[in-house]
Amino acid sequence: MTVDTQVPAATAVVEIAHDERWTAVCRYGELVPGRGVTALVGGEQVAVFRDRAGALYAVANTDPFSHASVISRGIVGSRGDTPVVVSPMYKQAFDLRTGKCLDEPTAPDGSAARLSVWPVRVTA
Amino acid sequence: MVKKDLVLVGHGMVGQRFLEEFLAQRDASRDWRVTVLAEEPRPAYDRVRLTSWFSGTSAQELSLCADSFVDEHGIDLRLGDPAVAVDRERRTVTTRSGRVVGYDALVLATGSYPFVPPVPGRDAHGCHVYRTLEDLAAIKEAAATARVGTVVGGGLLGLEAAGALRAMGLETHVVEFAPRLMALQVDDGGGAALRRRIEELGVVVHTGAGTQSIGTGWDGRVRTMSLSDGAELAVDLVVFSAGVRPRDQLARECGLVVGERGGITVDERCRTSDPHILAIGECAQAADGRVYGLVGPGYAMAEAAALQLTGGSGEFTGGDTSTKLKLLGVDVASFGDAHSTTPGALDVVYTDTRAGVYKKLVIGEDGALLGGVLVGDAEAYSVLRPLAVSRRPLPAPPEQLLLPASAAGSGAVGGSALPDEALVCSCHNVSKAALRAAVSEHGCTSVREVKACTKAGTGCGSCVKLLGGIVEDELAAAGVESARGLCEHFTHTRAELYEIVRVKGITSFSRLVDEHGSGEGCDICKPVVASILASLGNGYVLDGEQAALQDTNDHHLANLQRNGSYSVVPRIPGGEITPDGLITIGEIARDFGLYTKITGGQRIDMFGARVDQLPRIWQRLVDAGFESGHAYGKALRTVKSCVGQAWCRYGVQDSVALAIELELRYRGLRSPHKLKAAVSGCARECAEAQSKDFGVIATAEGWNLYVGGNGGMTPRHADLLATDLDRETLIRTIDRFLMFYIRTADRLERTAPWIERLEGGLDHLREVVLDDSLGICADLEELMARHVETYQDEWAATLANPERLRRFVSFVNAPGTPDPTVRFVPERDQMRPARPEEDAEHRVPALIAGPELEVHTR
Ligand code: SRM
Ligand SMILES: Cc1cc2nc3c(=O)[nH]c(=O)nc-3n(C[C@H](O)[C@H](O)[C@H](O)COP(=O)(O)OP(=O)(O)OC[C@H]3O[C@@H](n4cnc5c(N)ncnc54)[C@H](O)[C@@H]3O)c2cc1C
Ligand code: SF4
Numbered sequence: 001m002t003v004d005t006q007v008p009a010a011t012a013v014v015e016i017a018h019d020e021r022w023t024a025v026c027r028y029g030e031l032v033p034g035r036g037v038t039a040l041v042g043g044e045q046v047a048v049f050r051d052r053a054g055a056l057y058a059v060a061n062t063d064p065f066s067h068a069s070v071i072s073r074g075i076v077g078s079r080g081d082t083p084v085v086v087s088p089m090y091k092q093a094f095d096l097r098t099g100k101c102l103d104e105p106t107a108p109d110g111s112a113a114r115l116s117v118w119p120v121r122v123t124a
Numbered sequence: 125m126v127k128k129d130l131v132l133v134g135h136g137m138v139g140q141r142f143l144e145e146f147l148a149q150r151d152a153s154r155d156w157r158v159t160v161l162a163e164e165p166r167p168a169y170d171r172v173r174l175t176s177w178f179s180g181t182s183a184q185e186l187s188l189c190a191d192s193f194v195d196e197h198g199i200d201l202r203l204g205d206p207a208v209a210v211d212r213e214r215r216t217v218t219t220r221s222g223r224v225v226g227y228d229a230l231v232l233a234t235g236s237y238p239f240v241p242p243v244p245g246r247d248a249h250g251c252h253v254y255r256t257l258e259d260l261a262a263i264k265e266a267a268a269t270a271r272v273g274t275v276v277g278g279g280l281l282g283l284e285a286a287g288a289l290r291a292m293g294l295e296t297h298v299v300e301f302a303p304r305l306m307a308l309q310v311d312d313g314g315g316a317a318l319r320r321r322i323e324e325l326g327v328v329v330h331t332g333a334g335t336q337s338i339g340t341g342w343d344g345r346v347r348t349m350s351l352s353d354g355a356e357l358a359v360d361l362v363v364f365s366a367g368v369r370p371r372d373q374l375a376r377e378c379g380l381v382v383g384e385r386g387g388i389t390v391d392e393r394c395r396t397s398d399p400h401i402l403a404i405g406e407c408a409q410a411a412d413g414r415v416y417g418l419v420g421p422g423y424a425m426a427e428a429a430a431l432q433l434t435g436g437s438g439e440f441t442g443g444d445t446s447t448k449l450k451l452l453g454v455d456v457a458s459f460g461d462a463h464s465t466t467p468g469a470l471d472v473v474y475t476d477t478r479a480g481v482y483k484k485l486v487i488g489e490d491g492a493l494l495g496g497v498l499v500g501d502a503e504a505y506s507v508l509r510p511l512a513v514s515r516r517p518l519p520a521p522p523e524q525l526l527l528p529a530s531a532a533g534s535g536a537v538g539g540s541a542l543p544d545e546a547l548v549c550s551c552h553n554v555s556k557a558a559l560r561a562a563v564s565e566h567g568c569t570s571v572r573e574v575k576a577c578t579k580a581g582t583g584c585g586s587c588v589k590l591l592g593g594i595v596e597d598e599l600a601a602a603g604v605e606s607a608r609g610l611c612e613h614f615t616h617t618r619a620e621l622y623e624i625v626r627v628k629g630i631t632s633f634s635r636l637v638d639e640h641g642s643g644e645g646c647d648i649c650k651p652v653v654a655s656i657l658a659s660l661g662n663g664y665v666l667d668g669e670q671a672a673l674q675d676t677n678d679h680h681l682a683n684l685q686r687n688g689s690y691s692v693v694p695r696i697p698g699g700e701i702t703p704d705g706l707i708t709i710g711e712i713a714r715d716f717g718l719y720t721k722i723t724g725g726q727r728i729d730m731f732g733a734r735v736d737q738l739p740r741i742w743q744r745l746v747d748a749g750f751e752s753g754h755a756y757g758k759a760l761r762t763v764k765s766c767v768g769q770a771w772c773r774y775g776v777q778d779s780v781a782l783a784i785e786l787e788l789r790y791r792g793l794r795s796p797h798k799l800k801a802a803v804s805g806c807a808r809e810c811a812e813a814q815s816k817d818f819g820v821i822a823t824a825e826g827w828n829l830y831v832g833g834n835g836g837m838t839p840r841h842a843d844l845l846a847t848d849l850d851r852e853t854l855i856r857t858i859d860r861f862l863m864f865y866i867r868t869a870d871r872l873e874r875t876a877p878w879i880e881r882l883e884g885g886l887d888h889l890r891e892v893v894l895d896d897s898l899g900i901c902a903d904l905e906e907l908m909a910r911h912v913e914t915y916q917d918e919w920a921a922t923l924a925n926p927e928r929l930r931r932f933v934s935f936v937n938a939p940g941t942p943d944p945t946v947r948f949v950p951e952r953d954q955m956r957p958a959r960p961e962e963d964a965e966h967r968v969p970a971l972i973a974g975p976e977l978e979v980h981t982r
């Protein structure tokens with residue numbers, strides 16, 4: 001990932017692509033580096049994160065291992081070169097770029113352990 | 125160069141696996157153009173986990189084939205357009221829509237179709253099969269208006285279907301022609317145990333009975349079913365699950381050789397009677413003459429075929445049909461020669477009818493394990509199957525292997541009993557030798573790396589435990605330092621990081637990881653550093669960058685519960701509380717509809733608060749004089765007390781007063797793990813002080829101090845550190861003890877294991893904290909004094925600052941909206957989190973309440 005030297009202003013708007021259009025969810029300055037927030041987009045819960053370098057990620061907020069909507073409350077970090085969020089419930093790590101779980105391929109109920117991902121951008 | 129044309133017919137599980145294997149071969153994408161003809165309207169998905177669709181797994185989640193896979197390899201994937209004819213002379217395939225596609229190589233992976241016995245009425249409205257997502261959608265729709273469902277077939281799929289009907293709230297019957305359930309896999313004893321367990325779940329089982337006819341009503345819908353044993357069932361929904369048949373019609377019609385009982389005949393390299401055509405998966409009859417209905421052998425065939433086409437060599441000569449599943453919550457496993465067909469074989473059987481457990485091992489004349497059946501407890505499967513497949517002698521007497529783990533004592537078997545060639549992961553065909561080689565030759569240094577490197581353990585997951593043991597043994601043997609550092613971001617231990625932070629005066633994680641670590645950090649090192657910064661007195665634990673380091677519990681100053689709600693635990697020092705205090709807590713819990721419970725730590729827990737309710741709840745608690753109880757932190761939890769001298773006729777000191785003093789002194793102290801304490805007023809020890817990290821017991825002369833006790837998983841009795849201390853010496857000693865522990869312990873190391881590990885043990889500890897042998901006691905006391913002075917209630921501090929309150933919303937773009945997925949149902953006059961199957965979407969509407977559930981008390 002390339003680090004953008006142009007850090008967005010705190011008032012810049014964070015937007016998520018949904019239904020073929022961009023939906024504003026919050027201001028860039030509302031995101032604490034290394035932490036997430038939850039946004040409601042088209043009735044779905046989306047966890048939005050900002051990492052230390054300023055990059056943004058948006059993944060589904062529902063944890064496949066517990067069915068609880070808690071992914072946005074996980075700790076952000078890295079595994080090797082992969083940016084990850086770790087579910088606060090049972091601590092599985094998910095790739096923030098693809099939503100894929102790095103620890104287990106499937107949840108206990110047999111479903112695929114993968115979070116959907118949304119395109120996310122900042123506009124001035 | 126002109127590309128050759130590969131056409132794959134059927135995009136199921138095996139077809140997809142073939143594509144992955146094929147395109148992973150060198151030059152495959154350069155030399156071949158790939159066309160896939162698929163009958164189903166969607167790309168390949170995980171049929172094995174099909175049933176999980178009923179419990180909420182989406183079709184997208186079941187998908188095995190990402191769009192990017194198709195794009196990246198330029199695959200021409202034609203959904204919903206099945207092949208209808210093959211012209212072997214011209215080498216073309218015609219599809220239903222009339223398209224004609226030429227091929228140089230043709231791979232048939234058409235799978236099977238469900239067999240529906242020819243009973244009258246089988247086409248009636250309300251009759252279904254169980255093979256595709258569309259089948260399940262139709263069943264779900266029909267179930268919405270049905271009351272009774274019957275599954276025809278008591279095999280693996282039939283029982284899965286029955287479980288699904290049951291979960292949808294239908295009265296469920298299973299009709300099985302054979303005299304027992306899962307006739308293919310288990311024997312009579314196993315079938316009986318399985319039947320008992322399944323009947324307990326409310327499924328009615330009819331064995332030894334065939335379906336004679338299905339009766340319909342005036343509207344053409346299913347109404348009744350007559351069985352060969354004379355029974356007549358009233359039914360609204362029928363699912364046929366009476367076995368599958370290979371889909372070999374296409375092959376038959378173009379003149380390929382097929383087996384007597386169906387299945388396209390192939391050799392060990394998956395070639396059919398036409399050299400340009402291969403067949404794999406359930407539609408093929410393998411070189412050993414069998415048609416396999418499991419995905420594992422299909423995957424092996426896919427690999428062999430991919431290699432065959434790209435000039436490599438791979439063979440499929442026969443597969444392992446061992447299975448382990450959880451059917452309606454019951455473990456069932458069968459492996460090897462489960463039916464003792466080998467001449468001279470002996471059975472060793474263990475049954476516990478009450479517990480619904482049945483286990484059988486089949487032993488050969490030479491003492492080797494040949495196979496077995498396990499029902500109700502399939503724990504031993506992962507070790508026994510590889511032994512049976514390699515026909516190895518047993519590592520222990522068979523009766524010992526069959527007994528429940530608790531009774532077997534030392535008989536429990538692990539990976540060390542297995543020979544090198546034993547197949548540990550049958551999903552991905554990985555032997556014990558390959559796992560060991562991943563460590564010794566490929567340099568893997570953790571279980572996680574071995575899984576990634578060999579793929580082992582990433583299929584059904586049943587081998588993960590065994591695999592872990594083998595890898596750990598191998599790592600130990602290879603002398604791999606089982607990573608002394610904290611995590612991949614720091615090669616230091618927690619104690620070393622503590623010293624670095626202290627000596628260099630570091631106050632931020634960013635600086636620490638940039639100067640002394642690597643990467644971005646993780647859920648292991650971030651909370652550790654947060655705790656170190658907090659115990660070194662770096663202020664409010666949630667400001668600035670420190671906020672990003674905390675686990676969700678610390679971040680929200682509350683304890684996360686299974687449905688995403690939180691629990692609230694106010695501090696009740698020493699367990700002493702006034703009636704007014706109790707009433708206040710009661711009122712708050714009542715007003716917010718929280719579930720209340722007395723904890724094991726002499727205080728009150730209120731459960732079920734949504735994240736956005738926490739500030740309002742705490743405002744009322746703080747107003748009433750309560751403080752955070754730090755139930756969420758790696759910090760002091762409680763100092764338990766017994767009632768002591770003031771009331772108890774035996775008490776010799778005021779244990780309650782001391783407990784309160786200690787709790788107020790050490791509240792909020794961040795440490796490597798949680799800290800628990802207790803004070804008893806006499807040697808009767810009603811406060812259980814000897815099971816605490818530090819415990820105090822009154823004597824006639826003063827106080828005895830115990831340290832290093834632990835309840836929990838590995839209980840340990842505390843050691844007596846010093847006797848007959850006066851109050852001041854006691855507190856000074858505890859100050860030093862705690863700070864020495866905080867300074868030198870590992871992450872998540874309670875005082876009990878820390879003392880066990882301490883070089884020189886208890887004597888050394890005594891020298892350090894009583895005789896100041898290291899000359900650090902002044903430092904330690906100083907640190908504790910700083911803690912006591914700077915302590916502030918985290919909740920009061922949070923409520924005082926709007927900036928700090930911002931995190932307590934469910935949604936950043938809808939701050940007033942409560943999280944609708946946090947749901948509760950009533951239970952015993954209070955509430956509890958709704959289970960996933962009780963969710964509104966899963967159709968148990970009567971039970972569901974919104975997030976503000978009204979709970980009535982008697
Ligand atoms: C609430 C409570 C159960 C109850 O309803 O009584 C409880 C609840 C939890 N305990 Fe406990 N423990 C509770 C008393 C105990 C006790 C009894 C005691 O303190 O006298 C013990 C055994 C004593 C001991 O710790 O030595 C106990 C031993 C554990 C352990 C095992 C610790 C160990 O060293 O082996 C864990 C796991 C851990 O901490 O890693 C644990 C972990 C937990 C966690 C944090 C599990 C989790 O991650 O969710 C639970 C927090 C739930 C919550 O929201 O509060 N809990 N837990 C008790 C809270 C006491 C309090 O007022 O703070
Ligand atoms: C509910 C359920 C649970 C199961 N559980 C397990 C389990 O626990 N363990 C296990 O090992 N196995 C299990 N199986 C079996 C497993 O799913 C199969 O072994 C596996 O799917 C076989 O893969 P396949 O590619 O050969 O066939 P399939 O996955 O059936 O794929 C064949 C595909 O070819 C298509 N097709 C057929 N004819 C044509 C044509 N003329 N033109 C184009 N396309 C065509 C079909 O529509 C289908 O999409 C289960 C099956 C079901 C239904
Ligand atoms: S014993 Fe287990 S389930 Fe019970 S409260 Fe403690 S951690 Fe939770």
Ligand code: FES
Nearest residue numbers: 549551583584585
């Ligand atoms: S045996 Fe299924 S994952 Fe290993």
